[in-house]
Amino acid sequence: MKKLILATLLSAAVVSPVWAADYRIDDQGAHASINFKVKHLGYSWLTGRFNTFSGNFSYDPANVEASKIVVDIDTNSIDSNHAMRDKHLRNADFLEVDKYPDAKFVSTKVEVNGEDAMTVYGDFTLRGVTKNIAIDASKVGEGKDPWGGYRAGFEGVAEIDMADYGFATDFGTVMLELHVEGIRI
Amino acid sequence: MTDIRYSTTRKLLHWLSALAVLALFASGLWMVELGYYDAWYQRAPAWHINVGVLLFIVTTARFMLQRNNPTLDASAIQRVAARVAHLSLLLCIVLLTVTGYGFSTADGRPLLFFGLEIPSMGAVIAQQETVMGEWHELIAYATIGLSLLHAAAAIKHHVIDRDDTLKRMLIQ
Numbered sequence: 122m123k124k125l126i127l128a129t130l131l132s133a134a135v136v137s138p139v140w141a142a143d144y145r146i147d148d149q150g151a152h153a154s155i156n157f158k159v160k161h162l163g164y165s166w167l168t169g170r171f172n173t174f175s176g177n178f179s180y181d182p183a184n185v186e187a188s189k190i191v192v193d194i195d196t197n198s199i200d201s202n203h204a205m206r207d208k209h210l211r212n213a214d215f216l217e218v219d220k221y222p223d224a225k226f227v228s229t230k231v232e233v234n235g236e237d238a239m240t241v242y243g244d245f246t247l248r249g250v251t252k253n254i255a256i257d258a259s260k261v262g263e264g265k266d267p268w269g270g271y272r273a274g275f276e277g278v279a280e281i282d283m284a285d286y287g288f289a290t291d292f293g294t295v296m297l298e299l300h301v302e303g304i305r306i
Numbered sequence: 307m308t309d310i311r312y313s314t315t316r317k318l319l320h321w322l323s324a325l326a327v328l329a330l331f332a333s334g335l336w337m338v339e340l341g342y343y344d345a346w347y348q349r350a351p352a353w354h355i356n357v358g359v360l361l362f363i364v365t366t367a368r369f370m371l372q373r374n375n376p377t378l379d380a381s382a383i384q385r386v387a388a389r390v391a392h393l394s395l396l397l398c399i400v401l402l403t404v405t406g407y408g409f410s411t412a413d414g415r416p417l418l419f420f421g422l423e424i425p426s427m428g429a430v431i432a433q434q435e436t437v438m439g440e441w442h443e444l445i446a447y448a449t450i451g452l453s454l455l456h457a458a459a460a461i462k463h464h465v466i467d468r469d470d471t472l473k474r475m476l477i478q
Binding site: 207 | 342409410411412413415429433434435436439
């Protein structure tokens, strides 16, 4: 039995010589943000963000395709810098946070598009509806931080159509602008 | 015999307040259902606030005016019941003003009263815009319930007891 475990560990080590590092998104230090923008009347962009979320990702620069990311979003934390609008966005016309308090993104596939550029495909769940979306992402940088840790940061954009997620009010396409900094765990 | 009728000013303020309470309740029910592209979407809440603040001012004035309240011959229990009902209505209007002000100024923006900026006190509780919004709605229903009770009591005095309770408030 011990031999089997040893053999398994060894073969795993041979198959993936560099272990993919796991990172926790730094929501504690707020070095990450989930922003959105949507057209107002077709005349301008209204921007906002979700203040509360958490997530993890694994990233190995030598094997980017194997990267994975999971993010949980508290829909109640929507903030568009206007209390009455936020209240409206939380009600049944939009996010219906009583019924759907969480949104979630779970990556399914990562495609490399060039140096530090990638497309992250995954299942995005919002209002209880799960759809596959593509995040056009790139690595901003990685390295040691001054406090003894190791960090890697990414940015990405994605588009979702409100109609796909059963919003009672449909303002068309919502652009998601994502900034993620992870601390290696 | 003492004159138990109210002064014309107090009668006028009473009936204007009644009208305002009904208009505010109806407009409140109606305006929360308005679609974003409705022409009244911005205007209706602005007028609801204007009238609401006016009602608060008038209610405060009426509370000051009621010190030398002429009284009818009535049993002690009736007097206490009427007093409790009236004070509850007053409390409702105060609470409606506080919660209305609280939830519409939760993000620090001022309240606009006919264009005049009434400063915000910001948020004093978590999710104030949602929590106080819910209270505002509940208290509004309580206010209408109390108003109906108040009207039913006045009609009962007029029709069944055949006394001057309702008459002394009527403008003749």
